[in-house]
Amino acid sequence: MMTIDIPTWVNLAALFGGGLAMGLGAIGAAIGEGYTAAHADMALSQNPESSGDIIKTMLVGQAVAESAAIFALVVAILLLFLNVPNPSLAKAAALVGASLSMGLGAIGSGIGSGMPGGKACMGIAAKPELSGRLTMNMLIGSAVCQTPAILAMIIALMLMFIDFGSDPLKIAALGSAGLAMGLGAIGSGIGSGYPGGEACVGIARQPRMSVGLTTNMLIGSAVCQTPAIFAMVVALILVFMDFSGAPLYPKWAAFLGAGISTGFAAIGSGIGGGMTAGGSCEGIARQPETVGTVTTTMLVGQAVSQTPAIFGLLVSFILMFKTFPESTALSASMALVGAGVSMGFGGIGPGIGNGMVAQSAVRWVARNVEHAGDMVRTMLVAQAVSQSTAIYAMVVSLVLIFVV
Amino acid sequence: MAIEGVDIVKAAAFLGAGLAMGLGAIGPGVGEGMVGAKACEAIGRNPKEAGLLTRTMLVGQAVSESTGIYSLVIALLLLFVV
Numbered sequence: 001m002m003t004i005d006i007p008t009w010v011n012l013a014a015l016f017g018g019g020l021a022m023g024l025g026a027i028g029a030a031i032g033e034g035y036t037a038a039h040a041d042m043a044l045s046q047n048p049e050s051s052g053d054i055i056k057t058m059l060v061g062q063a064v065a066e067s068a069a070i071f072a073l074v075v076a077i078l079l080l081f082l083n084v085p086n087p088s089l090a091k092a093a094a095l096v097g098a099s100l101s102m103g104l105g106a107i108g109s110g111i112g113s114g115m116p117g118g119k120a121c122m123g124i125a126a127k128p129e130l131s132g133r134l135t136m137n138m139l140i141g142s143a144v145c146q147t148p149a150i151l152a153m154i155i156a157l158m159l160m161f162i163d164f165g166s167d168p169l170k171i172a173a174l175g176s177a178g179l180a181m182g183l184g185a186i187g188s189g190i191g192s193g194y195p196g197g198e199a200c201v202g203i204a205r206q207p208r209m210s211v212g213l214t215t216n217m218l219i220g221s222a223v224c225q226t227p228a229i230f231a232m233v234v235a236l237i238l239v240f241m242d243f244s245g246a247p248l249y250p251k252w253a254a255f256l257g258a259g260i261s262t263g264f265a266a267i268g269s270g271i272g273g274g275m276t277a278g279g280s281c282e283g284i285a286r287q288p289e290t291v292g293t294v295t296t297t298m299l300v301g302q303a304v305s306q307t308p309a310i311f312g313l314l315v316s317f318i319l320m321f322k323t324f325p326e327s328t329a330l331s332a333s334m335a336l337v338g339a340g341v342s343m344g345f346g347g348i349g350p351g352i353g354n355g356m357v358a359q360s361a362v363r364w365v366a367r368n369v370e371h372a373g374d375m376v377r378t379m380l381v382a383q384a385v386s387q388s389t390a391i392y393a394m395v396v397s398l399v400l401i402f403v404v
Numbered sequence: 405m406a407i408e409g410v411d412i413v414k415a416a417a418f419l420g421a422g423l424a425m426g427l428g429a430i431g432p433g434v435g436e437g438m439v440g441a442k443a444c445e446a447i448g449r450n451p452k453e454a455g456l457l458t459r460t461m462l463v464g465q466a467v468s469e470s471t472g473i474y475s476l477v478i479a480l481l482l483l484f485v486v
Contacts, residue, residue, distance in 0.1 A: 264426075268433070308433075331414035338422025342479070345426030353437020360441035364448025371451035375444050378458050382440025385465045389429035389472040396425040396479045400418060404483055 006087050013092035017099030018079035021156070024103025024182075025072020028110025028189070032065040035111075039118030043125035050128040054121050057135050061117020064142040068106040068113070068149040068189075075102040075156050088166035090174060097178025098159035101235070104182025105152020108189020108270070113142035116196030123204030130207055134200055137214050141196025144221045148185035148192075148228040148270075155181040155235045162239070169243055172252035176259030177238035180316075183263025183344075184231020187270020187351070192221035194278030202285025209288045213281055216295055220277025223302045227266030227273070227309040234262045234316045247326035253333035254324060257340025258316035261397070264344030265312025265390075268351020272305035272358070279359035283366025290369045297365050297376055301358025304383045308347030308354075308390040315343040315397045322401065339400040346393020353386035421482040428475025435468040 004012075040058035044051055079099060084091055120138035124131045159178055164170050199217035203210040238255060280298035284291050319336060327333075361379035365372045443461035447454045 272437075329411045329415075331411050331418055334415035335418040338418040338420075341419070341422035342426040345423070346429035349430035349433025350437075351433070353433040353435070353440070356434070356437035357440035357444060361444040364445050368448045368451065371447065371454070374451055374454040375447050378447055378454065378461065379440065379444050381458065382436065382443060382461060382465065385462065385469070386433050386436040386440060388436075388469060389432045389475075392472060392476045392479075393425050393429045396421060396476070396483070399480075399483055400422060404418060 006089060009089060009092045010084050010087040010095065013095040014079045014082050017095045018076040021072050021079060021099035021103040022076035025076070025106035026069050028107035029065050029069035030110070032110045032112065032114025033062040035114035036061045036065065036117035036121065040121040043121040047125035047128065050124055050131070053124050053128060053131040057120050057124055057131065057138065058117065060135060061114070061120060061138055061142060064139065064146070065110055065113040065117065067146055068109040071149050071153045072102050072106045075099070075153065078160060082160060086163055088164070089168065090164045090166055090170035093171040094159040094164060094174040097175045098156040099178070101152045101159065101178035101181040102156040105185035106149045108186035109146050109149035110189070112189040112191065112193030112196070113145035115193035116141035116200055119197035119200035123200050127204045127207065130204060133207070133210055134203055137200055137203055137210070137217070138196070140214060141199060141217055141221065144218065145189055145192045145196060147225050148189040151228055151232045152181050152185045155232065155239070158239055167244060169246060169248050169251055172255040173238045173243065176255045177235040180231050180238065180259035180263040181235040184266035185228045187267035188225050188228035189270070191224040191270040191272070191274020194274040195220040195281050198278040198281035202281050206285045206288055209285060212288065212291055213284060216281055216284055216291070217277070219295065220280060220298060220302070221274070223299070224270055224273045224277060226306055227270040230309055230313045231262050231266050234258060234313065237320060241320070246323065249326060249328045250324055250333040250336055253336040254319040254322070257336045258319040260337070260340035260344040261319065262309070262312045262316040262344070265347025265351070266309045268348035269306050269309035270351070272351040272353070272355020273302045275355035276301045276305060276358035276362060280362040283363045287366040287369065290366045293369055293372050294362050294366045297362050297372065298358070300376065301354070301361060301379060301383070304380070305351055305354040305358060307387055308351040311390055311394045312343050312347045315339060315394065318401055335400045335404055339397040342393045342400065343397040347390050350387050350390035354383045357382045357386060417482045417486050421479040424475050424482065425479040429472055432468050432472035436465040439464045439468065
């Protein structure tokens, strides 16, 4: 049997991680830039006279979307040439975690930041005189979309450059930290693209509301960052908490479950919160006088959309902080991984569903503000029903943790 | 880590329960969201029928919920019966 020594494992992890980080990290930016260019083409066909402004804005927008992939490129190159002073299996896991964090974490930001660019080009075609204002709003909107990728890069750099010792439990903790941050950044990145795009459409439709629309966009996309921040909290706990003394079996599975739970559940809430924010920008542009009611409804809808991510965070905290009796049985470990899988996957659908409801509600509250009460009530009822499967998923998770 | 026959079956049942409920929750969540979105839109267009629309929304969502309940049943069977 071939034996591989520890420095070789670290080297393997670094090279594998370099490829993974760049491969995954290239997905989002390319899609986002394609979206921008597709809309720029439509804009050019509508208004060929403004081709100079449209192409300039397209290129600036694509450059911002590209930054997510550039972060991944930097992390990939660092991984390829990394010099590890104290090689250990924990360090090898940390390097794979770093690549997952950066690679997965760049997907959402790349996709999301393409949306403001595309919509800004469409806006310029409709109202060429607003080109400067639209480009500025696009830049603000797509810069916010980069936040999750930046959080993912911070975690990736920590995993690469901090020395973690050689506790075998750290292998699971560090790999899961990267997984949590990478997955958790996807939804927030995509989500914050919606308000950025709709605010650009809105400014072109209703130029006198441009300041209000940029403000509403910023509030909405800030709320979209919540799931990515939850994921970062879980990742930081996994990286820095001192878990020494906990039994390796089944605690390793608890860490993996914790990463999966928050990481996946954050995807739905991030996208859902973004759809809601996008709907409110659209509504405000149509009916500027309803801005107060629409922003309030947006915040209520977004808050409810965050629930699945909060469930995911809760299950992660239980998995990380509960003491589990030592057991080398495979079933004891798989119960904890299963708990993470149930809550993580189970949170995706309700998060998106809640966002759809709230998006539609805010759009129609703007159009028919005197019946806002009816719509908010129906929105809350529909969101509660849509939430039910996330609650089932949490129940199954808790049964897996506490009962079986 | 010692792995025995009974243990591996239980391990598969636990992981399977997580997968069944987790994946099974995606569809109803999105589907019920679509129903709710259209109901809000419909009330916006025709607020006089808010009661009827909300009632119809709930019936539609209850049907969409059924696959989530199947998933829950299968997950609980995997956990406690099989």
